Amino acid sequence: MKKSKAEPLFHIVKRDVLPWYKSWGIRLAAIAAALIVCAIVTTITTGLNPIKVYISFIQGAFGSGRKVWITFQNMSVLLIISLALTPAFKMRFWNIGGEGQVLVGALATAACMIVLGDKIPNILLILIMTVSALAAGAIWGLIPAIFKAKWNTNETLSTLMMNYIATQLVAFFTIVWEVPKGSFTVGIINQNTNAGWLPQLFGSKYLLPIVVAAIVTAAMYVYLKYSKHGYEIAVVGESEKTAKYVGMKTGKIIIRTMILSGALCGLAGLILVGGINHTITTTINSGQGFTAVMVSWLAKFNPITMIFTSFLIIFLERGAGEISTNFGLNQSFADILTGIILFFIIGCEFFISYRIVGRKKSGNAK
């Protein structure tokens, strides 16, 4: 990197695997540095006192009992989507289509609620909703997987296009189902009968997503670590040639994994519509399909670590949201802060995998 012809001032050496406390130390240092930069940026752009800003940050996420519940509820949904994308990422299939897969799952749920609501027993309805949401998500994941398996089509871009097709489908049905006519919104579905609303656990409306997320996390951890499928995914991810050499059918593995990935996204859609919002809009998922990519990657595709990374992202979002409301700023301020923190975390991975070695003093420097 240095231009001089003499021995460069430093060179980069790959590290052995760092003990976990050191690598987490580096990550925490990066987050701390990021928070300092965020404080500077906040003060420069808005003229606010950074300490005040951080206090309202924490208040935004944990200020009241209700806020804590919402923080954990949002975190669960993001965690489910991140877990859904993880098996695909582990085999180096860049599924950027989480957004679309969640949306079609949400759409299928809403369709069942609107068409079948009050016509069949509630338990049967919820069963049909679940099946159709999972199926819709799975199909949305299956289409790019088939393209990839058969013709090696670039999956980053095909899943991206599927997102927009899903968004327009939702926009189409929003107008078909709009209540009242001309409002361009569906409104709360089955508000009087609550048909198809997912049940509340222990009388708390926030608990269901959290429980589902916990189950999915545990299941995904076991699936990736201890099952034959998980092993095959890891081999395909490390080297497709090796996988082919030992006789794995990579096409089949890709398709199978993407069906799983899409179906879990569909599950997130089911929770969003049936459990939380009881309505459908094109922005119901608010870009979490993309955020989940970063959550999953930051956790190094480890389901347990993902609990922390999804918490970090949601904490930032809720905190920055609170700042925006308190100080009358635009909501997008959260995105800027999230972006800065992500840059630091992404950058710090370098210092975990590599170390910089200075030039030896007694060396042959000219």
Add this chain to the structure above:
Amino acid sequence: MFDIVAFIPRAIGQSVPLLLGCSGEILTEKSGNLNLGIPGVMYVGGISGVIGSFFYEQKCAGGNMNPFLAIMIPLLCSLLGSLLMGLIYCFLTVTLRANQNVTGLAMTTFGVGIGNFFGGSLIKLSGADVPSIALSRTSAFFARSLPFATNLGWFGKIFLNYGFLCYLAFIIAIISALIIFKTRVGLHLRAVGESPSTADSAGINVTKYKYIATCVGCMIAGLGGLYYVMDYASGVWSNDAFGDRGWLAIALVIFSIWNPLIGIFASILFGGLYIVYLYIPTGMDYMEFKELYKMIPYVVTLFVLVLTSMRNKKETQPPASLGLSYFREER
């Protein structure tokens, strides 16, 4: 019914941001960097220009504006903003060898956030006394077409009735095609994208090529954002109005098989597809079908994507090392 003379200029107007984004991303991808941060870069390019001209318009609120400064200030601000974004991306992916997809997505979050935040809060932050960001005076300079365009009938309307950034977009596309395919620099650039270790052995400075190609690519893409606000939207910034054009520009790169010249025609086609839903008669009772027609550009892109991968010709493949960071020590 269908007024082709009115349709083509609108399609071309839509195509310019796509073309600039696409040319920039082609340059970037030729160096082996898959920059998914282009949508964010285009937002930053747009808002930087808006911030620059906002303060300039405030400064000479009563008096006349110098046409040269009115164009140069937003232009330079926009280039600077997108250059900074390019540098962030390069530093993370080239110097720190981070994953390109994740860095790109983080850049998009960040860039769109910057655009919408300053777009929504600029007036409050600067304490100016205006109801909304409407830079109509600056926009008038950007959108000024050739003076004799209106006298030439349909020919003038279709070919001459655009602001200078539109022509600049086409010139940039042609020049970047020439550089990539006809010069030694372009040969080196392609070598870096195809096989960085080979290029490195041949004495090409891989890091330098990746940095320059990506930063220049970002600056070109940022102009797309600037064109959108200043010319197409007549200087009015509204949040999220730029929409998903950045993603569409990335898709266009594949559609045009990494050739900016094909990108010109592809972007006009896409510009047309983007607004074709306005021209398909639906009637007031079936508003919902317009939403389905808006799907057309994405379906077409997906179709082309699959088609090019099915044909699997050598010339139509992405650069071989696209999306991979280069570690000299690990080759």
